[in-house]
Amino acid sequence: GQGVEQPAKLMSVEGTFARVNCTYSTSGFNGLSWYQQREGQAPVFLSYVVLDGLKDSGHFSTFLSRSNGYSYLLLTELQIKDSASYLCAVRGSNYNVLYFGSGTKLTVEP
Amino acid sequence: EAAVTQSPRNKVAVTGGKVTLSCNQTNNHNNMYWYRQDTGHGLRLIHYSYGAGSTEKGDIPDGYKASRPSQENFSLILELATPSQTSVYFCASGDQGTEVFFGKGTRLTVV
Numbered sequence: 001g002q003g004v005e006q007p008a009k010l011m012s013v014e015g016t017f018a019r020v021n022c023t024y025s026t027s028g029f030n031g032l033s034w035y036q037q038r039e040g041q042a043p044v045f046l047s048y049v050v051l052d053g054l055k056d057s058g059h060f061s062t063f064l065s066r067s068n069g070y071s072y073l074l075l076t077e078l079q080i081k082d083s084a085s086y087l088c089a090v091r092g093s094n095y096n097v098l099y100f101g102s103g104t105k106l107t108v109e110p
Numbered sequence: 111e112a113a114v115t116q117s118p119r120n121k122v123a124v125t126g127g128k129v130t131l132s133c134n135q136t137n138n139h140n141n142m143y144w145y146r147q148d149t150g151h152g153l154r155l156i157h158y159s160y161g162a163g164s165t166e167k168g169d170i171p172d173g174y175k176a177s178r179p180s181q182e183n184f185s186l187i188l189e190l191a192t193p194s195q196t197s198v199y200f201c202a203s204g205d206q207g208t209e210v211f212f213g214k215g216t217r218l219t220v221v
Contacts, residue, residue, distance in 0.1 A: 103152050
């Protein structure tokens, strides 16, 4: 099977940063995506990475290490509205299918 | 804009009854998916499809059937609904690219 693991909860403070971790163990690798999901809503695409290193997209940055099966989503200059669940999803050997982690619920406090 | 529409948005079903969840996409994507989301489990893949006429089993297909009669439509069928199938169901579409688009979800309660 495909294993994608994330911590269940994360708390941080407005104006600072938060790092959401994801580890994966899959048969093959064809990219990793991050989604944001607000309570009662559908997941929304944030970022996609397939090569090692840091991808800076402004408010969101994404890091990938394929050799370690590890990624993180970095949110900077946090706002209260960044409070949401963040889902990590991996495409394994089957390029057509996304396997999701359980998500990390981020709470940003004033 | 990419659009995935699910119906119904809410459904209460009786144990042993038949339930059909419908999904329509206007993205012209080849791939469509059905996931369920439960607290502590995240999104789990039930069935998916590569195109009209095809259905494939995901990680948790037991108790579910799927039907893809056209490029646009993908249905999830519970022939004999059970309380353990109470969940939020998401349909999604995508291609061999980077982004998958989700519908707004269907909240199913089996009593």
